[in-house]
Amino acid sequence: MEFQQRNVFCGTLRRTDVGKEVVLNGWVQKRRDLGGVIFVDLRDRTGIVQIVFNPEINPEAHAVGDKLRSEYVVSVKGKVVERDPETVNPNLETGEIEVQVNEIEIINQAKTPPFFIEDNIDVDEQIRLKYRYLDLRRPEMYKTMELRHKVTKLFRDYLDSKGFLEIETPMLTKSTPEGARDYLVPSRVNPGEFFALPQSPQIFKQLLMVAGYERYFQIVRCFRDEDLRADRQPEFTQVDIETSFLNMEELMSMMEEMMAKVCKEVLNIDIETPFQRLTYAEAMDRYGSDKPDLRFGMELVDISDIAENCGFQVFSSTMKKGGQVKGINVKGCAHYSRKDVDELMKFAGRYGAKGLAWMAFKDDEIKGPIAKFFTEEEIAAIKDRMQVENNDLLLFVADKPKVVADSLGALRLKFGKELGLIDESKFAFAWVVDFPLLEWDEEAKRYVALHHPFTRPRPEDVELFDTDPGKIRAQAYDMVLNGFEIGGGSMRIYKRDVQEKMFKALGFSQEEAQEKFGFLLDAFEYGTPPHGGIAFGLDRIVMILAGRSSLRDTIAFPKTASARDFMTDAPSTVDPKQLEELSIRVFMPKKSDDK
């Protein structure tokens, strides 16, 4: 035997183990050398226990204990003993006992780590990513990975219990038009041709429905070559689901049950079902977002009718141009200085707002440069509509609906966070439904699918294809949790005539449609059941359940904002021979200064 193997884990030892002879394997968290007696905190994935080297009990072990340093890997044999009452450490779960070491073996030495292996460290993330294997040693990272495992298993178990089959689909697949930029993989045996990594298994799961599998799922990696965010990585994991012969309501309620179950099992919280539902229009109107954070109020209030004829030019002229005027009531913030408001204006500007009008109500006084343009009646109407109390600050944006929603929606979230309006213990699930099927793309001068080209319209809206395609509502639904879109899906088109109308609305000719989606359309000719599904963002769900604010904390080996892996230093250049074999020639982009 190369080393003595453990018979128990560090973090599990309790008072009831007193008297037992144990063997522990683990890492040295910390050594405290008091000259005679040496204390060492020994860590494994279950936690920490204090081991003691006493020269009077075992001088040989004590001598080895003297050589220990942080992150050494050791095997120790010793007896679990109760601590004296005055030396109990209430901060440790194992604090009532300690292990008196009789034998110790240094399995491996370690260099001094670049940062402490402990929670709540304040270290540049670059360094954490470079030494990710050390970062992952930290208990909070371990717990997140463990939580991720549990969540994944619960999804799998639930879907299994409902008769879903987990089926793998190709990673080397075909580049599809629409949607995100693809990651491409060259095909050596087919020079000049490329596979694309899947953005999602969308088409394959629909084909599985055509194949009669009825209930499919897959916990699957997806790839999108777009710019990153705190909640967006180039490769991420979906819980991908598709069903046949279920309608939208049946699928949604099954998914609610699944999420409630996951929350109960993982965090022991009771989630009420059915979830609250908002139409897309309502979400945009009240929260300025299609993924509203429903843990707090501060809803957007429409004052367009009051603003329409008011004396404030900016408002009235915006209304004449077909815009709208909305506001939020920032409770108790009437004391904001001119500088504070300037900051808010800059913030709103990022979302396209050209200005930010404000009014503050302080002890019967109305502050703010726009107040003088409103009549007493108008002020009264605004106060009434926005439920103004003393010390409230009102912020208004007058613009196109999209700008109003984006800027006020962002301000609402900013205040929610900064004023502590958000109850962090809350899990506010909701469905957003009735998305528009199509969206007008100003650049391309055509309609594009908001979800994707196979999304089924609501039956009563089908006739609008000929008159007003922008008004068609889709049988699509997003699951929203605490301001994040955690899943989205739709019922799919299974009738040929509807699919043709859809392609026509998107401006695809028969030939184009055949070229792009031919195999799917061919398949649809052979008896397609009504079907529909949903895909959940596993990383995001774990992030929220774990209370983390970055997706990187839920992925063992994530990438930086510029899509690099600091540990492996990928991506990297490759041997010219490899390129030659792939029939690829690389030319570097010119710097923009020689234009």
Next chain:
RNA sequence: GGAGCCGUGGUGAAGUUGGAGUUCACGCCGGACUGUCACUCCGGAGGUCGCGGGUUCGAGUCCCGUCGGCUCCGCCA
């Protein structure tokens, strides 16, 4: 593609009107210490101030460029 913030011993920070790589905390190394658990005390080592230019007698500090990290907009379902 764009904006903001950041880059100083291993880690986190401070660094004044431009005046010696200066300072603090943690860590590290050596010594002392038999009940610590943020051990304590004494001593010590450790630096391309991200990188490249420029201004200046002199740059961590000012200017220009560039690289990298984080956050956001665009992009992305």
